[in-house]
Amino acid sequence: MEEEQRRQVEEQVEALLSGQGSEVTGCDVGLDQSKPATLKKNVTYIVCGVIFNDKEEVLMVQEAKQECYKQWYLPAGRVEVGESLEEALRREVKEEAGFDCEPITLLLVQEQGPQWIRFIFLAKVTGGTLKTPSAADHESLQASWWDRQSALPLRGRDILRLIDCGLKYRQDPWHPVTLPVDLSCRHVVQRLVLVFTNAEQQIWILLVKAPVLHLPTAAAVKTHAVTWAANLVVQEAMPSVYYDQDVNTLGIFSLQHNGRQHGKTDGVCLNTLVALVPDYVQRNEDGEKVEWTGTGRPPPVENPQYVWHEVQKQTLREKLLEKTKNTSILPIHSLY
Numbered sequence: 001m002e003e004e005q006r007r008q009v010e011e012q013v014e015a016l017l018s019g020q021g022s023e024v025t026g027c028d029v030g031l032d033q034s035k036p037a038t039l040k041k042n043v044t045y046i047v048c049g050v051i052f053n054d055k056e057e058v059l060m061v062q063e064a065k066q067e068c069y070k071q072w073y074l075p076a077g078r079v080e081v082g083e084s085l086e087e088a089l090r091r092e093v094k095e096e097a098g099f100d101c102e103p104i105t106l107l108l109v110q111e112q113g114p115q116w117i118r119f120i121f122l123a124k125v126t127g128g129t130l131k132t133p134s135a136a137d138h139e140s141l142q143a144s145w146w147d148r149q150s151a152l153p154l155r156g157r158d159i160l161r162l163i164d165c166g167l168k169y170r171q172d173p174w175h176p177v178t179l180p181v182d183l184s185c186r187h188v189v190q191r192l193v194l195v196f197t198n199a200e201q202q203i204w205i206l207l208v209k210a211p212v213l214h215l216p217t218a219a220a221v222k223t224h225a226v227t228w229a230a231n232l233v234v235q236e237a238m239p240s241v242y243y244d245q246d247v248n249t250l251g252i253f254s255l256q257h258n259g260r261q262h263g264k265t266d267g268v269c270l271n272t273l274v275a276l277v278p279d280y281v282q283r284n285e286d287g288e289k290v291e292w293t294g295t296g297r298p299p300p301v302e303n304p305q306y307v308w309h310e311v312q313k314q315t316l317r318e319k320l321l322e323k324t325k326n327t328s329i330l331p332i333h334s335l336y
């Protein structure tokens with residue numbers, strides 16, 4: 001029975017690695033500290049489009065808002081109730097720049113806790129016309145292609161890094177195309193593929209045992225970064241060695257969002273790869289701290305709800321080791 005469950009977990013991890021999602025059926029950690037996500041109440045999602053023309057100029061919009069009047073920014077805006085992230089992107093680019101667009105991939109997710117998550121897309125123009133000053137309205141004054149060299153009064157310099165992300169990805173698509181998977185979720189959660197690897201190329205994944213073996217799912221709490229949820233899991237699984245570990249969220253395999261039912265499916269599930277790396281020291285059998293040599297087994301779990309599963313499937317092991325080494329997955333940056 002357990003063997004079958006382990007096999008199923010490995011199958012699920014392979015599916016997540018290929019960018020698929022899977023239904024969020026429950027939450028193991030943090031649900032008591034988090035409420036169902038409700039757009040414009042306890043979560044704000046922002047979409048932002050990085051769009052280039054064939055001269056590698058980037059599409060910019062001139063803001064009409066009082067607080068940033070006549071300053072330039074990427075087309076961006078808040079997701080509205082009932083929208084998918086891609087629908088919000090298309091709407092914002094149309095309203096602010098006049099173009100129809102098609103998302104190519106997510107480039108980056110930025111977060112300041114579940115109450116502010118920004119999804120940056122690389123996208124391409126598929127129709128429409130550039131918004132001119134004669135079409136100025138409350139959404140924007142106009143749009144323009146920017147050569148990224150000439151002086152331009154910016155609403156925020158934070159977009160320079162986003163433009164760089166887009167340029168780098170166009171030149172070298174260094175992670176798989178990653179677009180939101182249309183699966184509903186009530187909370188903002190991280191489903192963790194939390195791994196421990198050693199110098200012998202072995203790799204373990206931390207699993208929760210009941211009701212059946214599964215990947216830990218942790219709800220984001222508003223007082224911490226979304227990615228803090230992984231720390232909560234490690235703290236619960238191995239409290240006495242928690243402070244000797246680095247919990248590194250390496251990136252997102254896939255992202256699930258549906259958004260159609262306000263207050264019921266406003267959540268997001270981030271399927272994340274997290275590496276547990278002992279600090280430069282580990283403890284020996286006598287509990288003394290010793291230099292970690294990169295060999296050996298993962299730190300023992302102390303909570304009977306958790307168990308380490310050593311990956312058996314060769315192809316999965318190789319894929320996970322490669323992802324963990326090269327972090328060739330969608331990045332998530334906590335701006336907390």
Ligand SMILES: C[C@@](O)(CCOP(=O)(O)OP(=O)(O)O)CC(=O)O
Nearest residue numbers: 046065076077078079092116118156
């Ligand atoms: C990331 C932003 O700076 C840009 C998006 O916000 P907007 O103010 O442009 O929102 P809309 O009015 O919906 O277009 C917002 C932020 O939180 O900093």
Ligand SMILES: [Mg+2]
Nearest residue numbers: 075076077096
């Ligand atoms: Mg805007």
